[in-house]
Amino acid sequence: MGIALAVFAAALVAVIILVQNLVAGTEPADYAGPGGDATTFEVEQGWGAIQISRQLLADDIVASDTAFLEALESNTSGTSEIHPGSYELKKQMKASDVVSVLTAEGPAVSYIAISENSRKNEVYAKISEATGVAVKEISAFDTKGTQFGLPATVKSLEGYLHPGEYRFPLDTPIKDIIQEMVTKTLDELKRVGITDPAEQYRILKVASILQGEATAKDYPVVAGAIENRLDPNNTETNGLLQLDSTVTYGLGTRSLQFTEEQKQDASNQYNTYIHKGLPPTPIGSPGNSAIDAAADPEENDYYYWVTVNIETGETKFSKTYAEHQGYQQEFRDYCAANADKCK
Structure with a gap:
């Protein structure tokens, strides 16, 4: 099914490109490269090729979304998969060069998106997916709240893993990733005036x-x-x-x-x-x-x-x-x- 969906998606992109070219009657605009000022481009969770292409155009990284989609379709690296995360690009790049960066081994960071109401096992799975570290290794921190500045009475990190989007440099230690989530939770509790650890847990x-x-x-x-x-x-x-x-x-x-x-x-x-x-x-x-x-x-x-x-x-x-x-x-x-x- 995954292969079928990939083929369908590629065909859809090709049809879009064909229609756009027929309407325009010319080759899509493209920058000559190699690009100008450096810029960081964010690929959000759930973005597809079309949304990425439009954002690249809006950020003046590519000259046209069509040029990017064509370059992605003809990419010789063997993949058209683009992972969520941060990528170091330049303004006004050649579309094929942008594709080469976005379809490389992965983004410059580990991207983790935690939804509100996520349970700890779901958070650990997200961290594992982003970092490649086994869930078992990540969940071993669950009962070690004191390592993250929590009182010994807190027996589990459930509730302290704050929802939101996180971007960590590759190879960031798991402990540091969890610490940032816990710190954000504690910061929010302090923001609303809750500083006593027992009352924080109750809240x-x-x-x-x-x-x-x-x-x-x-x-x-x-x-x-x-x-x-x-x-x-x-x-x-x-x-x-x-x-x-x-x-x-x-x-x-x-x-x-x-x-x-x-x-x-x-x-x-x-x-x-x-x-x-x-x-x-x-x-x-x-x-x-x-x-x-x-x-x-x-x-x-x-x-x-x-x-x-x-x-x-x-x-x-x-x-x-x-x-x-x-x-x-x-x-x-x-x-x-x-x-x-x-x-």
Whole structure:
């Protein structure tokens, strides 16, 4: 399938080039080279040949996107694959010279993109993909938080691996890569005024739950509801968070569905239907907006929330379980009509 897709992509590029040349009626514009001022060109994750060509043109690295696409199509190096990362180029280069740089062994840096709500195993896989270092070797750092300036009470790096785009020089030690992610998390916590290590860990737990339970616009409201559930005087849920996102984290899945037996399973330490209070660790890497909301939750009287439309993220809040049950039925009706969205 991969070969078929590559052939299809190459054919598509060729068709685009042919059409552009027929329309123009001339050979595509190209610089003579070797180029002028040095510049760093960034290839982002997910960019294809056409998007790369347009950005090269916008940055005045090539004279035309068509010249670049033609050079890429006729590349004699045996590959047309361009990896995400930073490349040292020059302004006004010959298109074939640009292709030679971009299709060489790889970029000048290791490029790592971490999405919000990524779990530690997903982050370690991304680091491995970018560096070529085995996941097992990377994950060995997971229980060594003190090496990264974290207290000994932190038994896992979950939650501290800040989401974002990272570019590291090739052969950067894994410890240094992880340290930058942890440092960014600690910097964000300090930015919102959270400096006590124990409170930092608590905020990361809440923020990671917000990432798994709500959309960004609802983070402050959900954060307030979580604090209501954690209140020692809470008689509505009696200290239980009752969160699907923590249960599925403990199960090692991301499915919206789990069985009643799994819901009652006390062996799952992340089962907040059984165990009171916050889970043992964060359940993913929270972004800045989730950290903001966790540090400054909205004051409200809500204890319950449910997203009734997964496509739009519409979430409804309630103060009583009876009201919440009505919204739960609304969600079940939605799932009945949109089974593919509620897997």
